[in-house]
Amino acid sequence: MKPPNPQALDTLRQRVRAVKERFPKGRTALIQALHEARWLFHWIPPEAVAVIAEELGVHEAEVREVGSFYQYFKFEPVVGRYHFRICTNITCMVNGAYNLLEHLKGRLGIGPGEVTGDGRFSIEEVECIGCGDRSPAILINDTRFEGVTPEVLDDLIDRALKDELDA
Numbered sequence: 001m002k003p004p005n006p007q008a009l010d011t012l013r014q015r016v017r018a019v020k021e022r023f024p025k026g027r028t029a030l031i032q033a034l035h036e037a038r039w040l041f042h043w044i045p046p047e048a049v050a051v052i053a054e055e056l057g058v059h060e061a062e063v064r065e066v067g068s069f070y071q072y073f074k075f076e077p078v079v080g081r082y083h084f085r086i087c088t089n090i091t092c093m094v095n096g097a098y099n100l101l102e103h104l105k106g107r108l109g110i111g112p113g114e115v116t117g118d119g120r121f122s123i124e125e126v127e128c129i130g131c132g133d134r135s136p137a138i139l140i141n142d143t144r145f146e147g148v149t150p151e152v153l154d155d156l157i158d159r160a161l162k163d164e165l166d167a
């Protein structure tokens with residue numbers, strides 16, 4: 001995996017400094033700083049861990065330790081540009097989540113925990129994302145889609161392939 005480009009790391013540094021102004025005690029800014037890194041890189045590369053640790057005055061191990069508690073933060077490059085999270089908890093499951101997951105696997109040719117060869121798509125099976133009443137629900141990056149059918153999924157994939165999906 002190529003190291004992140006230096007400009008993106010500079011951008012992260014500026015954003016972490018802005019976060020630090022809002023949360024002056026280093027540790028309280030950590031989660032938000034990790035979000036800034038994942039929005040930039042779609043995962044948390046070691047170089048980003050180093051920037052966050054340096055700017056917040058905490059140890060790199062602490063950045064990893066705190067971040068690894070949350071499913072959002074990946075310290076390995078296992079996410080693509082469009083990261084599909086399929087909720088397979090009970091309500092979504094009875095409303096077709098596994099059907100959706102199979103459909104997605106068929107369209108993309110990958111399974112959960114994998115990334116397409118071009119780095120565009122990845123899949124993750126996740127716990128409840130808080131909208132079981134409008135299930136099945138998925139997240140693409142941070143954007144939530146509810147009541148998703150295979151046809152809706154196809155449309156989302158097609159838009160992502162044309163870089164027309166706002167997610």
Ligand code: FES
Pocket residue numbers: 087088089090091092093127128129130131132135136137
């Ligand atoms: S059970 Fe799927 S969003 Fe809650």
